[in-house]
Amino acid sequence: MKTLIKVLLFNQAGARTDTKVSLGAWSWDLTTGEEFRVGAGLAEPYSITWCAVEYFEETGSILNMLLQHVSPNIPHFGRTLIHHAILCANLKAIEILLNRGADPEFPIQGTGSRLIHLSARRGYYTVLNHLVNAGCNIDSKTEGGETALMICARYKHVDCLKLLARSGADFGLVNMANQCVQSIAGLVRWTLGLRQAILDVVRTGTVLYSSDTSIFSTLMFVTRINDVESLEKIVDQTGVVDLNEQDENGYSAAMVAVINGHVDAFQLLVFAGADVNLENKYGETAISLSKASVNCGDFEKVILEYALTKSTPNSSNITFYTLHRAASKGDYDTVEALTNGENDVNAPDSDGYTPLMLAARGGHGKICKLLISKGAICDIENARHETALMLARENGVGNDAERVLLDHMARGLVLGGGRVKKHCKGGKGCPHTKQLVMVEGNGLLRWGKSSRRNVVCKWAEVGPSASFRWNRRKKADRDEAGLFRVVTTRNKEVHFVCEGGVEMAELWVRGIQLVTREAIFGK
Structure with missing residues (x-):
C-alpha cells in the first residue's frame, strides 16, 4: 500500500498539486483541535503534498519536488504541512519544511497551539528537541495560556519536560486559569513525577528559569523538599542564584529550612552566605523562627559553628545572635570564644536584652564576670527599665550572678x-x-x-x-x-x-x- 502511494505521489508531483485524495490516517476536530487516528484512507481528503508528508519517502525528493509548486504555509482545516509532519512524528519532513520556509510559529486554528505545543502534547521528544534547537519560542502560549512546559506536565511527558527545563523554559508563568506547572501537575496527580523530573535536571547543575519566583523558585523548591544534593548544585551557581530571595510573604530559603526542620539544608545555606537576619512581612527572621523549632538545638549548633569559623559581614550578625544565646544558656566556652574578637558585648537583642542581662537572668556568675572583663556595662536598661542586677535578683538575693555584679559596681563606685x-x-x-x-x-x-x-x-x-x-x-x-x-x-x-x-x-x-x-x- 505504502509503495503504491509513493508511486502515485511521484506521478502526480509534476502535475496538478491541488488534487485532493483520501489517503490520510489522521483527522481532527476544528473546534477543539484534538487529533484522531482514524486509519489509512479514512481521513478528510487533502492535497498530494500532505500525502507526501504522511507517507514520506526516505530521500524526501517527492516532498521537495512538490514544495517547488506550493507554499508550505497554506492551511488545511486550520493546520499547515509542518503541523501534519509533527503529528506524523516525521523529523526529516519537518527539516525539509523548515528549510523551505515553513512558519514554526503558525497557530492551529481554534486553539492557538503551535508546533512546540503539539510536540509537547504528543510527547515527541525528538521533534521537540529539533524545534528547540531551531530556536522555536519555548514559552509561547496557546489561547488557553498554556506553555509547552505546562502541557508536558498535564500529559506527564517527563523526558519532554526535562528537555524544556534544561532549555530554559519559564516555570514562573500561569495559564488563563491561573495555574502554573506545579499546580497542573497536582491536578493530574503527577506531583511526585514532576518533583523527580525537576530534581533530575537540577542535579545536572541547571538552575530552572522562573520569571516570577513567587510562583516557582528552584531554590525554594529544593529547600522545601530538603534535597541537599540538589541544593549543593544550586549554591554553587555563584552570581546566578540569589540565596536571599524572598517569596510574596518575605520568607527566604533559610526561613523555609527552619520552618520545615531541615537542619542540613539550613547549614548549607548559612555557610553559602544566606542572611539569617532577613525579616519577613511578620518581622520574623530565620533566627527567631529557629527558637520555636523542635530542632532549636541543632539550628543553634549550625549558627555557632558558622560564627566560630567564618568572618564575613553576615557572620557578625550571626555572632551577635549566638553570643546572646550562649550567655542565656550558660555556655562559658562559647561566650569566651565569641568575645575574643571585636563584637559589641553591649548590643541588645530583639527584645532589648544585652548578653550580660541574659547571663544575669540565668544566674551565670562566671559568664557575667567574663562579659564584664570584656567591657559589658552593668547599668544598661531595656525598654522595661530592667538592668542586669534586677534580672539577677529574679533568681533570689545572694546568687552568684548578683554577687559578681555588685562587686563590679561597688568597686567602680569607690574607685571612681x-x-x-x-x-x-x-x-x-x-x-x-x-x-x-x-x-x-x-x-x-x-x-x-x-x-x-x-x-x-x-x-x-x-x-x-x-x-x-x-x-x-x-x-x-x-x-x-x-x-x-x-x-x-x-x-x-x-x-x-x-x-x-x-x-x-x-x-x-x-x-x-x-x-x-x-x-x-x-x-
Missing part, C-alpha cells in the same frame, strides 16, 4: 569616687560635703589632700555606731538613710552619708571592703 557628707567630731559637729574616693593598689580612702584625710580602712559598715547615735541623739538625722561608717587601721571611726539611701550605702561599704582586700591580698 563620689560626693558624700562627712560628719565631724563623732557626730557632734556639722557634716561637710567631701569627694570620697579610694586608691587602687594601696587601698587608701581619701576625702582630702592631708595625711589625716588619707586613711587605710580596717573595715566598713552600714549605719552609725552607738557613740555616733548618742552624740546626735537630739538630731533628726541621727538615722539618716545612706549613712555608713569606716574604721581605720588606727581605730579611728569616720561617718559618711551618701545619696541613694541604704542600697547605695551598702554599695560603698562593699566597694571599700573589696578594694581593701585587694590591696592586702591582691585581686
Whole structure:
C-alpha cells in the first residue's frame, strides 16, 4: 500500500498539486483541535503534498519536488504541512519544511497551539528537541495560556519536560486559569513525577528559569523538599542564584529550612552566605523562627559553628545572635570564644536584652564576670527599665550572678569616687560635703589632700555606731538613710552619708571592703 502511494505521489508531483485524495490516517476536530487516528484512507481528503508528508519517502525528493509548486504555509482545516509532519512524528519532513520556509510559529486554528505545543502534547521528544534547537519560542502560549512546559506536565511527558527545563523554559508563568506547572501537575496527580523530573535536571547543575519566583523558585523548591544534593548544585551557581530571595510573604530559603526542620539544608545555606537576619512581612527572621523549632538545638549548633569559623559581614550578625544565646544558656566556652574578637558585648537583642542581662537572668556568675572583663556595662536598661542586677535578683538575693555584679559596681563606685557628707567630731559637729574616693593598689580612702584625710580602712559598715547615735541623739538625722561608717587601721571611726539611701550605702561599704582586700591580698 505504502509503495503504491509513493508511486502515485511521484506521478502526480509534476502535475496538478491541488488534487485532493483520501489517503490520510489522521483527522481532527476544528473546534477543539484534538487529533484522531482514524486509519489509512479514512481521513478528510487533502492535497498530494500532505500525502507526501504522511507517507514520506526516505530521500524526501517527492516532498521537495512538490514544495517547488506550493507554499508550505497554506492551511488545511486550520493546520499547515509542518503541523501534519509533527503529528506524523516525521523529523526529516519537518527539516525539509523548515528549510523551505515553513512558519514554526503558525497557530492551529481554534486553539492557538503551535508546533512546540503539539510536540509537547504528543510527547515527541525528538521533534521537540529539533524545534528547540531551531530556536522555536519555548514559552509561547496557546489561547488557553498554556506553555509547552505546562502541557508536558498535564500529559506527564517527563523526558519532554526535562528537555524544556534544561532549555530554559519559564516555570514562573500561569495559564488563563491561573495555574502554573506545579499546580497542573497536582491536578493530574503527577506531583511526585514532576518533583523527580525537576530534581533530575537540577542535579545536572541547571538552575530552572522562573520569571516570577513567587510562583516557582528552584531554590525554594529544593529547600522545601530538603534535597541537599540538589541544593549543593544550586549554591554553587555563584552570581546566578540569589540565596536571599524572598517569596510574596518575605520568607527566604533559610526561613523555609527552619520552618520545615531541615537542619542540613539550613547549614548549607548559612555557610553559602544566606542572611539569617532577613525579616519577613511578620518581622520574623530565620533566627527567631529557629527558637520555636523542635530542632532549636541543632539550628543553634549550625549558627555557632558558622560564627566560630567564618568572618564575613553576615557572620557578625550571626555572632551577635549566638553570643546572646550562649550567655542565656550558660555556655562559658562559647561566650569566651565569641568575645575574643571585636563584637559589641553591649548590643541588645530583639527584645532589648544585652548578653550580660541574659547571663544575669540565668544566674551565670562566671559568664557575667567574663562579659564584664570584656567591657559589658552593668547599668544598661531595656525598654522595661530592667538592668542586669534586677534580672539577677529574679533568681533570689545572694546568687552568684548578683554577687559578681555588685562587686563590679561597688568597686567602680569607690574607685571612681563620689560626693558624700562627712560628719565631724563623732557626730557632734556639722557634716561637710567631701569627694570620697579610694586608691587602687594601696587601698587608701581619701576625702582630702592631708595625711589625716588619707586613711587605710580596717573595715566598713552600714549605719552609725552607738557613740555616733548618742552624740546626735537630739538630731533628726541621727538615722539618716545612706549613712555608713569606716574604721581605720588606727581605730579611728569616720561617718559618711551618701545619696541613694541604704542600697547605695551598702554599695560603698562593699566597694571599700573589696578594694581593701585587694590591696592586702591582691585581686
